[in-house]
Amino acid sequence: MTVLIAFLANVLEAIAKTVAAALTSSASMVAEAAHSWADAGNEVFLLIADRRGAQRKDARHPLGYGRNAFVWSLIAAFGIFTAGSIVSIMHGIQELSETGPVESPVIAYIVLGVAFVLEGASFTQAMVRSRRLAKERGSSTWDFVLETSDTTLRAVFFEDAAALVGLVIAGGSILLHQVTGVAAWDAVGSIAVGVLLGVVAIILIGRNIQFLVGTTAAPALRARVGAALLALPEIERITYLHIEYVGPNRLFLVAEVDLAGDAREHDVARRLRDVERRIEAHEAIETVVLSLSVDDEPSLDFAAR
Structure with a gap:
């Protein structure tokens, strides 16, 4: 209008x-x-x-x-x-x-x-x-x-x-x-x-x-997104995070995360999908893709940014 x-x-x-x-x-x-x-x-x-x-x-x-x-x-x-x-x-x-x-x-x-x-x-x-x-x-x-x-x-x-x-x-x-x-x-x-x-x-x-x-997200936005992901009880750490704008105030997220606990592969896959759906419920998120981190990959520290 x-x-x-x-x-x-x-x-x-x-x-x-x-x-x-x-x-x-x-x-x-x-x-x-x-x-x-x-x-x-x-x-x-x-x-x-x-x-x-x-x-x-x-x-x-x-x-x-x-x-x-x-x-x-x-x-x-x-x-x-x-x-x-x-x-x-x-x-x-x-x-x-x-x-x-x-x-x-x-x-x-x-x-x-x-x-x-x-x-x-x-x-x-x-x-x-x-x-x-x-x-x-x-x-x-x-x-x-x-x-x-x-x-x-x-x-x-x-x-x-x-x-x-x-x-x-x-x-x-x-x-x-x-x-x-x-x-x-x-x-x-x-x-x-x-x-x-x-x-x-x-x-x-x-x-x-x-x-x-394609342009990289501002450091402040990247820090906010990373902190929000770590605030989820299922996610213990993040080793990779990609944020891309796919429209005005619309984001495409790709992240490698380490989930809390040591569940079986079938249960982990289901938990990942559940977390993805919860994240996509946010008005700014268009699509999110999560995968599991490798043990020896360093964690991203968003608090220090």
Whole structure:
């Protein structure tokens, strides 16, 4: 629902900015219009990502469909780069040699001001949620947003942050054009907005690629998972632990463990399956595979991490 509201807001902003760009002949407003249209398209891909990634695992996809979220978020990030960044930069470069006065700048200021309030409200929500989750994990907000597997939260956070900075750039470039009388400032604003969107797109593209090809879990998460496994009465020690993201906040666990007691092979196999089912009952676990440790393998020490 949050993504849907953001989509509708971006569409309204894009229409308003497009009209303002036509009325004012401002290159910066054209860049902001392209920015909002790119964001609106991005929200569509994020909606698809949430829907496709939420499907439960089946026989064809034993690790679930969660990676769909990373795929569609990657497509969305490329959309920001092409529809937002490249269009803004190219238009700004073109306007450098064909600069003209910004007409009726008051219209531009009004549209930019309203957009700033809307984007500010959305960014505040994303920031509050990110800070809360970061605090729960003992991490800084910036590190959490970069490292989280919640690709939708990261996209919204960076999009809203870029939107606020872009609005300031656009308003400042139009103001500089008015104050100095140099029309090139407006074109420079368009280029600056394009560069900003390019940086954001590259960050989002890089993170989604890392989750698609496989990235190691953060040490803090690895320590929490290991401690949680050792807290189970059946597990005495762990000699191997592999944690892999298979979707937003969805994990695939492989571990070699030493079970308490000295039961027969048949009983041990049954106990392993029972422990696996209990672990998979956790909302963050998609699939878990446990096997027995060899006696001479060293134990992993999660308390020291």
